[in-house]
Amino acid sequence: MRALTEEETQTLFSKLANYTGRSLNNLIQPPSDSSKEGERYVFRLHDSRVYYMKLSIANLATSISRENLLSLGTCLGKFTKTGKFRLHITALDIIAPHARYKVWIKPNGEMPFLYGGNIVKAHIGRWSEDCPEHQGVVVFSMDDKPLGFGVTARSTAETRRLDPTSITVFRQADVGEYLREEDTLFTTT
């Protein structure tokens, strides 16, 4: 377990910034400005996975050997061998409150999305205005529960002219993965 390098931090932040706005600052500097050193949040890399946790927990984890340490804090995602960063569904709870663009899907569209499908226009209940294409969005149910995240296929202006069956959001991760990827989601090898 170690802290991230400059390059890794930049890759991670640019990925997170795809989905979040300026409020991403709150991840590093929580608004309830606690002066205690152990209360601030840090990012740690362990087995190519990035975890987000309080500094006090990270310090405690130093007493556990690398082989024996399985996981700590919240896993945000992992670095691929080519150096790119892939967000995991476990990061949803962290990025959902800071989402820049949101899409709400109707109850009839929830199941297709949670089974790993893309979102068609007919299933969209609401969406944030002025969203460009290929922009990260966080997907919510109509009662504001975060369900996953994806990437827009078209801008909002273009989406209006689309027919109901055409894809508007490409799925990136959904909470259905907790069941579907149960055996690989938390394994470290």
Added chain:
Amino acid sequence: MPVSPKFASTAIPSGPNLNLGRERMAPTRTVRSKFAASKSEKSNGSKKSSLGSSGIKKSKPSKGAKAPPPKQQKTRPTARPTKRKRRVYTEKELGLPKLNTITPVGVDLPKGKKKGKIFVDDQESMMTILAIVNANKEGQIESKMMKSRQMEEIREARRKEAEVRQEQRHSKLEERKDSIRRKRNMKTEKNVTSEPLENKERRPQASKSGKKRVSFA
């Protein structure tokens, strides 16, 4: 193969020749310091003992004869100070670029740079990186929005143009239709006005002539 006595006899004269060579080399040995000379003597002695040939004994007296002039040895090293060995630099020390070799990226580290990773763990540096990333992202989004807006405007303009063209074509068609209708009306009106007179004159004729009809029973 058994050595013939003739061959053996020819081999013996080579001994003195060897000795002559040693005698010639002796002055070069004396060029070095006293210490070197003594060393060479020692080594020579060992060699000779190992050789054990008949020529050894002849060389020894020659050595003894050469030993007396040590004064010359002292003067000679001062005469040639320029022949000192120059320092040979290794390629690493010179730092010359290697020719015709490919150094993979990351292997050739720049000189004077610190080895290893630079970790980011303090809030300030993380905030600066985040600010840079955020600015970049916002710029990208802004440019995307601008681009999509421009594209939208262009599309709108094109659509309007196409609509106008369609309308024009439609109106042209209508006009043409009207003109044709009007023409037809004019004709019919003319016919209507001219018909009564003609009818009066032609009716009897028309009734008379009519259309020729052929009927088969």
